[in-house]
Every structure is written in structure tokens, then in C-alpha cells.
Amino acid sequence: MGIGLRAGALAALAAAGGRAPARADALARGGLSRAWPFVVERATDEIWVAAQLAGEVDWAERDRACALLAAEVDGLGLVHVAVVDRLSEPRRHRLMLGRLAAGQHELRLRYLDERTPPGAGRVEVGEVLIGAAPAGSPLHRRLSHAPVLRAPASVLASDLPVLLYAAEGADKIGDWLEYTVIYTNEDSRDEPIGLANLLSRWGRTVDIEYIYRVWLDAEGRVLATSYQAEGHEDMPFAGVYGLGCHPELWVATANGMVGDAAPGADTLRLALMPADDVMPGAPDRPREWYMLAEPWIYELMVKEMRREEFADGSPKVEAPSLLETPAPGDPTDFVYVAVELGEFRDGHPAVGLRLADGSESWNDRGQMDADTLDRSGWQQVAVELPPGLGPGELAELVVASRQGTFRLLSVGPAVVLDRATLRPRVVADRQRADARLETGMSWTRALAANEGQR
Numbered sequence: 001m002g003i004g005l006r007a008g009a010l011a012a013l014a015a016a017g018g019r020a021p022a023r024a025d026a027l028a029r030g031g032l033s034r035a036w037p038f039v040v041e042r043a044t045d046e047i048w049v050a051a052q053l054a055g056e057v058d059w060a061e062r063d064r065a066c067a068l069l070a071a072e073v074d075g076l077g078l079v080h081v082a083v084v085d086r087l088s089e090p091r092r093h094r095l096m097l098g099r100l101a102a103g104q105h106e107l108r109l110r111y112l113d114e115r116t117p118p119g120a121g122r123v124e125v126g127e128v129l130i131g132a133a134p135a136g137s138p139l140h141r142r143l144s145h146a147p148v149l150r151a152p153a154s155v156l157a158s159d160l161p162v163l164l165y166a167a168e169g170a171d172k173i174g175d176w177l178e179y180t181v182i183y184t185n186e187d188s189r190d191e192p193i194g195l196a197n198l199l200s201r202w203g204r205t206v207d208i209e210y211i212y213r214v215w216l217d218a219e220g221r222v223l224a225t226s227y228q229a230e231g232h233e234d235m236p237f238a239g240v241y242g243l244g245c246h247p248e249l250w251v252a253t254a255n256g257m258v259g260d261a262a263p264g265a266d267t268l269r270l271a272l273m274p275a276d277d278v279m280p281g282a283p284d285r286p287r288e289w290y291m292l293a294e295p296w297i298y299e300l301m302v303k304e305m306r307r308e309e310f311a312d313g314s315p316k317v318e319a320p321s322l323l324e325t326p327a328p329g330d331p332t333d334f335v336y337v338a339v340e341l342g343e344f345r346d347g348h349p350a351v352g353l354r355l356a357d358g359s360e361s362w363n364d365r366g367q368m369d370a371d372t373l374d375r376s377g378w379q380q381v382a383v384e385l386p387p388g389l390g391p392g393e394l395a396e397l398v399v400a401s402r403q404g405t406f407r408l409l410s411v412g413p414a415v416v417l418d419r420a421t422l423r424p425r426v427v428a429d430r431q432r433a434d435a436r437l438e439t440g441m442s443w444t445r446a447l448a449a450n451e452g453q454r
Contacts, residue, residue: 055087212247305331
């Protein structure tokens with residue numbers, strides 16, 4: 001990090017990836033901005049920024065959900081930054097600037113009054129790092145093909161793309177890189193049963209979607225591309241490239257599919273820098289692992305769910321929650337469980353929690369027509385519990401086959417959400433199971449007495 005780049009007052013970033021002294025500057029309405037000079041030594045470098053930001057915002061309230069900044073280079077607005085972090089919880093926002101000409105440049109962060117929700121206030125800027133990934137490095141390879149995401153202004157209150165991660169592998173075409181985005185919410189489920197099935201099948205209300213894949217030859221040349229279009233259809237990318245060589249994709253559907261042509265409306269330009277941890281081509285963990293690594297995503301998920309409404313104006317969160325109805329209760333009244341299956345063909349697995357009083361709760365609510373795990377590999381489900389469950393009331397974690405045969409490879413982590421912070425806490429670590437389950441069979445794991453405490 002920081003290789004091949006010097007930055008005026010941030011000269012400590014040169015060569016070894018050092019850090020500039022931390023400082024806090026406020027950006028606010030009225031066009032206030034803050035600038036950092038820097039020098040690009042090689043035009044082939046991929047330039048990135050990591051800025052610690054927090055604001056007078058709260059994702060729980062639509063009118064003050066976030067503040068929008070523009071990241072400008074040499075007076076040109078390159079990308080946008082949505083600050084969703086409250087002043088008490090600053091976070092490092094990482095973004096790509098792409099390739100710039102060798103020489104002197106200036107990065108400027110500017111508060112965008114007219115596009116920021118009306119109730120949001122100032123943004124405090126702490127430590128800012130500017131870095132360069134040199135050609136030939138693994139980071140350069142991962143950054144140079146990462147997509148830029150164009151999104152409608154509505155994402156400033158709902159379905160905001162907040163994290164991008166890469167996976168890498170190889171097939172008969174060549175080596176490939178695949179990029180997946182995490183959105184704060186999925187708006188495509190607009191009735192109670194659909195939302196309940198989203199939780200029972202996917203174990204979250206955030207949306208996690210692969211959006212772009214590129215195949216490379218041994219010299220790093222592009223052999224083929226694809227993106228996930230409407231209807232989950234893979235299409236070759238035929239759009240424009242920005243920031244030097246980054247494919248630009250437009251959010252096209254309510255469930256996170258993308259397109260490679262501009263829809264015509266004014267959009268935000270989000271250049272999220274991929275997470276440091278790369279998913280292997282044969283996944284060794286669930287996709288939701290990135291939500292545990294970045295626990296603030298769960299917090300945003302809860303806050304958005306609590307203020308979301310169905311098309312008829314009724315709230316998406318049932319209060320008080322009734323387990324016998326399909327409408328989900330508060331997200332803090334669920335256990336989120338990761339499961340790895342193998343040899344799955346056609347069946348109905350179910351995941352449940354047995355409580356200390358002997359009662360049970362299941363992800364499919366005991367109904368064969370409910371959505372549930374439906375393939376081999378890592379997946380996550382959510383199991384709704386009685387509201388306000390007290391400490392020590394989770395007794396056993398159970399995986400059962402209601403129909404069909406499959407191999408249960410691993411179970412966990414299982415997490416609950418803290419009712420104060422809305423952030424995840426692991427109540428059961430990942431455990432290898434390697435059990436073949438046939439119809440009517442189950443696998444059970446006892447939970448420690450304190451694992452229900454929140």
C-alpha cells in the first residue's frame with residue numbers, strides 16, 4: 001500500500017505505506033471542501049483513497065440517512081462517497097480513483113448540499129490515506145478490473161451499495177476475477193410471505209449479488225467478460241470504461257441486477273475499493289462472512305428494515321411479532337445461521353433452534369412450501385425466535401432433512417444481533433459436521449448456557 005506515490009503534506013505515505021498524522025476537518029453545507037495534494041509517479045498505477053469519515057447522520061431516519069460527498073481530482077468530480085457512519089462511530093471509507101497521469105494532482109472532498117438528504121449535517125474527516133498499487137502487483141490486478149457502480153439517487157435512503165469483494169479462480173477459459181456487491185437492503189420482496197421467504201432462504205434482508213466477472217490470460221489480457229443482468233442472466237459486457245479501465249455498470253433492478261448501458265437518469269458514481277480478503281473460487285466460507293468482518297452492515301440492515309414499508313403502507317417489521325404469521329418480527333429476534341451442504345440434489349433441509357423450555361423455531365416455520373436451502377455449498381438462513389428472548393434460552397442448534405438426502409458438511413457461525421448496538425455476536429462458531437442426512441434425520445449441536453445472551 002502507498003507504493004509509488006507521494007502526497008504533499010501526506011509524504012509519509014510514500015514507499016512503505018506509512019500513515020499521515022490523524023486530524024479532523026469538518027465538511028458541511030455551503031460547499032465546504034478539503035484538499036490534499038499528491039504526486040503520481042507512474043501512469044500505470046491504480047490510485048486508491050482511504051478516508052476516515054463520520055457525520056451527523058443516522059440510517060434509521062430516511063431524511064438524515066447519510067451525507068453525500070464528491071471525491072474530485074484536479075477539479076473534476078470523479079466519484080461519490082455516501083457517509084452513513086455517525087460521529088460516534090467513524091469508519092474508513094475506501095474508494096478507487098483509477099489511473100491518473102504521472103505528476104502533481106489534488107484530491108478534494110466536497111459536501112454535496114443539493115443531493116444530501118435534508119436532515120443530514122456535517123461530516124468530519126479524520127485520517128486520509130492516498131495510495132498506489134503498482135502494475136504487476138496482486139492488488140493492481142484486483143483493482144484494475146473492479147467495476148464502478150452507477151446507482152440512482154434513491155440509494156441514499158435505501159438499497160445502498162456499501163461493500164465490494166472479489167473472488168478468484170480458474171476454468172477452461174482462463175483465470176477469472178468475480179466481483180460481488182453488498183447492498184443494505186433488497187426491495188424486490190413487497191409482501192409478507194415474500195419477505196419471510198427471503199429470510200428463511202437467504203438469512204438476511206441485505207442483498208448480495210455477483211455483478212461482474214472477467215477472464216484473463218497468463219499476461220493479464222482480457223479474454224472474456226460477463227455481468228449479471230435482469231433475470232439473473234449472464235451477459236457479455238459491452239459498455240464504457242471509466243477511471244482508466246474500470247467497467248461501468250448501472251443498477252437496473254430492485255434486486256441488485258445491473259446493466260451496461262446508462263438508463264438516462266442522473267446517477268451516483270460509486271467506486272468501492274474491493275475488500276482485502278479475496279474469496280477463493282471454491283468458497284471456503286459463506287458470503288455473509290464479509291458482514292461479520294464489517295459488522296456495521298448488519299446495523300444498517302436492521303435500521304433500514306425497521307423503517308421500510310410494503311407497497312400498501314404497512315410496516316415490514318411486525319410489531320408485536322407473532323411466530324405463527326409469515327410477517328417477520330424485528331431483525332434482533334432472529335438467529336442467523338451459516339450452513340454448508342454437499343451432494344444436494346432435490347430436498348428440503350431445515351434449520352432450527354430448540355429452546356430451553358423445549359419449544360422450537362425453524363427457518364421454514366415447519367412448512368414444506370416455504371423457501372429454504374436449495375443447493376450445495378455455503379448458504380445462510382434466519383430463524384425467528386420469540387420476541388425478547390432472555391439469556392441462556394438457546395439450548396440446541398438443529399439441522400434436519402424434511403425431505404430428500406444431502407450431506408451436511410459444516411454448520412456455523414451462528415450469530416445474534418445485539419439489541420443495543422445492532423451488531424452481530426457469534427453464539428456458535430463454525431463446526432465441521434460431515435453428516436449424511438436422509439428424510440426424517442437430523443443433526444443436533446448443544447449450545448452453551450450463555451449463548452442466548454444479548
